[in-house]
Amino acid sequence: MSGIAQALLAALLFGASTPASKWLLASATPLQLAGLLYLGAALGTALPFARERGKRSLRAMGQRNALRLLGAIGLGGVAGPVFLLVGLRVSSAGSVSLLLNLELAATAVLGVLWFREPLGRKGWFGVAGVVLAGMVVSGDAGWPGIVAAFWVVAACLCWAIDNHLTARIDGITPASSTFWKGAIAGTTNLSLGLALAPFAGSAAVAVGGLAVGALCYGASVALYIAAAQQLGATRSQALFAVAPFAGAALSWGALGEPIAGAQLAGAALLVAAVAAIVRSQHEHEHVHGEIEHLHAHRHDDGHHTHEHPALVSERQHSHWHRHEPLAHSHPHWPDLHHRHGHR
Numbered sequence: 001m002s003g004i005a006q007a008l009l010a011a012l013l014f015g016a017s018t019p020a021s022k023w024l025l026a027s028a029t030p031l032q033l034a035g036l037l038y039l040g041a042a043l044g045t046a047l048p049f050a051r052e053r054g055k056r057s058l059r060a061m062g063q064r065n066a067l068r069l070l071g072a073i074g075l076g077g078v079a080g081p082v083f084l085l086v087g088l089r090v091s092s093a094g095s096v097s098l099l100l101n102l103e104l105a106a107t108a109v110l111g112v113l114w115f116r117e118p119l120g121r122k123g124w125f126g127v128a129g130v131v132l133a134g135m136v137v138s139g140d141a142g143w144p145g146i147v148a149a150f151w152v153v154a155a156c157l158c159w160a161i162d163n164h165l166t167a168r169i170d171g172i173t174p175a176s177s178t179f180w181k182g183a184i185a186g187t188t189n190l191s192l193g194l195a196l197a198p199f200a201g202s203a204a205v206a207v208g209g210l211a212v213g214a215l216c217y218g219a220s221v222a223l224y225i226a227a228a229q230q231l232g233a234t235r236s237q238a239l240f241a242v243a244p245f246a247g248a249a250l251s252w253g254a255l256g257e258p259i260a261g262a263q264l265a266g267a268a269l270l271v272a273a274v275a276a277i278v279r280s281q282h283e284h285e286h287v288h289g290e291i292e293h294l295h296a297h298r299h300d301d302g303h304h305t306h307e308h309p310a311l312v313s314e315r316q317h318s319h320w321h322r323h324e325p326l327a328h329s330h331p332h333w334p335d336l337h338h339r340h341g342h343r
Helices: 003-024 030-044 046-052 063-089 093-099 102-113 120-138 143-167 174-196 203-231 233-240 242-254 261-278
Strands: 282-288 291-297 317-323 326-332
Touching: 003 030, 003 063, 003 093, 003 203, 003 233, 003 242, 030 046, 030 063, 030 174, 030 203, 046 174, 063 093, 063 143, 063 174, 093 143, 093 242, 102 120, 102 143, 102 233, 120 233, 120 261, 143 203, 174 203, 203 233, 233 242, 233 261, 242 261
Parallel strands: none
Antiparallel strands: 282 326, 291 317
16 A cells, blocks of 8 residues: 555544544543553554564564654654644544644644754645644634634644654654553553543443544554654645544544535635645656664665565565665655755
8 A cells, every 4th residue: 555545544533533522521431542542552553573473573663763753752642642632632633633634734844843854835825735734624613612722733733743752763663652652651641531431431432432542543543653653744744634534524424514615715725735735856867875664665766775575575564674765766755764954
């Protein structure tokens, strides 16, 4: 599956989590539900994680990758979902879904200022379009939306940093990264939530939280990480911008929330903006040093020349592999092999 297809499927799954979480919040606190969602994410990736344990152990991933994973767990797994659910509790699912477009803007700004990812004029046009689309469709939220917006912005900042950290983890597979994030963050938030308040929901609510977590967080995050490693954090996040609109559509249909003309206009603007960001590749002469790492890859990208049986080489797969030094020029995104920056 291509990085673009992975990012879009991840977006659709994650978008469904907002209306589902709105319903579950009637019986659980934000901390408790955040814990259930991320424990579900761990359960959803447990089988592929178990299959991959023989490939590379967590201890062998290296200190730098371990710190990236810990940062992603703390910000993206512990803090981010709690902030989002607090905002969701005081506003409609549709409004909160649309505010999540701010994650793309935060990811893009951090990519340029902190990680020096080149974006280009098309990319900036696309980012501006995504932000404008979010403003158009959420402008009618009113004063109650301001409190929700504060918490959603906090969540988006956490996830923006998480996006860049996870895009650079190349010591373990996406399924393993997602499993550890879900297991550690889920246990942390659920333990805190139960310590602060008794769980008021039924067994069905608990199972529902785990199920939503397995699909909308576990499968979605694993797909997103795989996409980010191929496309870079900013571009994969641009495709992931479909998620807020998918969540809003489900909120209208499943929860009976009203549909406004502004939402339809914003959706049209979003399509043009995402297309601009996806087309914002750049090309120049660049040098790759010798490196050994593990990540999802194919053998038709000009970087992976190690040998496999023909059937394996033709599909995406993950294993520990070595790159020889290479100098060439071709259009590219800031993926794992193109982290060079431009001032």
